[in-house]
Amino acid sequence: MFERLARQMWHQTEPVHATLYFSPEAFEEAARLGHDIGSRWPSYFAWRMAPLGAAGPRGVAAACYSFSPTMIAEYMPAIWAVATPGQVLEARSRAMDRTLRVLLGGHIDMTEAAELAVRAAESIRVAHRPLAAANLELPWPREPHLTLWQAYTVLRERRLTGEETLGRAAELIEIYGASFNGPPWYEDGHGTAGFARRPATDARRPGLAAVLACRDGEPAEFGTAWPTQSPFPAGRAYDRVRVQLGGQVETRLVGALEVDELAVSPHARGQRLAARILDLLCEGATGCGLLTAPKAHDAIGSTNALAGGV
Template sequence: MSPTPTLARRFWEAIEPVHAVAYFAPEPAEAARALGLIGWWMGYFAGRLAPLGPVRAPEASALCFAFAPARVARALPDAWAYTTPEKVLDTRLGAVETALSRVLPPVGTRHLEQLTDLLETAVEDCGHEGRALAAAWSGVPRPDGVLGRLWLASTVLREHRGDGHVIAVAHAGLTGLEAGLTHAATGNVPRELLQSTRGWTDAQWETARRRLVAKGLLDRDSRLTRSGGTLRRDLEHATDRLAADPVTRLGAAGVEEAIRLATPLARHLVDRGVIPVPNPIGAPRP
């Protein structure tokens, strides 16, 4: 039996689909192409890292180390020859607002304002020690509209959690690829989906698999061993623990209220197929 999800994990599950519209709705990709960015992945890395400025491939790979460095290097720094981080950020925010206005259920402005206020309050106490992406996105000026504000707050919170996950993985002595293999071994996300979206070759995947077998974390059928299962649970617990700042800021009652308000939005996005499940993020239907 799976352990009861922590409050921090339930909070993430409820708001992640709102952020993930940036990856799965067509409007952000179309906006990136209109700026001259070539291919979906160039738009992805430029859009996600734009608040950091014209970041290069080595730094981008360090921040997004679940992805194969070759995939990152095909996008950056070439993206900055076509446009600027400022233009990418501006068009991304506008495109996401357009997408959310199209795909969110008609819950009413007051519902969205209440949720947005809670998420912006949660952001206020997010520490940025070792969390470059969360720090960068927290410095983006708030948009005027509630949908832009909602997306930006959910983005800061998910990057805060994601940066914490990177810290936990690195502390456990795993590479980004090895962490991906252990994730696939849980059965929550198919190997094919993770490998194809993260850009790892079959040879790279096999080499990492052999390392994990040698470490006693996977068996020869790529299933988690007892030690591997313990490590994976420890990783998730550490990620939840490192995501405690917004939970502490809102308190249990505030987080539960945010979950109550966000869950109908997230379920609508999943049920309408805007956010697929399973997905490489690992976000379930709340």
């Protein structure tokens, strides 16, 4: 029940929050600040990171764990020379005010919705969620529609930590077994037993991102990803990748986001859950690859289509 409600809430809140990164009004405000709007990334990092203050590349990489640290360093901390975090926050508020007024067509009586969203935002635990905590520390706007947007932003910035992922390990193992014990993998119980030993290790990986999807209240699919570390790993499928790419693995893959597992239970196939999970895992990544076998044609096709996978 709670997983289904959480998914429904995400479908309602994420489109509202994400307008900040794509609306014409937001790009106009970013241009007024002096940002180059030929690319979405200068304004994206400015809008999203401003609540943290003038964060540098290490702080931003810790908060945006699915982004390549190399990519982040291209923009941080240089964006604060264009406009200070305070100036960015003021422009962010103007951008969302203009955006929501356009989208809502003047019907912006959001008083009750804003009150409920604030109650939800102020009830969450923000330990290990720097972006959620930083947005929660900002004063609530006077206008209800802006209050609603800020509360939604707090809620969407609350992400599972690696340690919390361990609390769902049994569900991940169940999905893994259902996904890989049948065709075309036929791992039987051996692969599942091997996977069961991995969550405790994976939870400590730097930059871990994990998505668990449920269908009709039942665990249906999960994906895990993290930035490939240096030196390039050995074992599993890594050795075959090194044979194919040679020395290019260090320049093409190290630092890029690596989708390590993408598992779909048979009862959930054909629902495009895999595509959505890949989209979530690879959001903002400059490079995203799926570590899998050549026979996983559907997964490889989805990764290439959605994330420019290698």
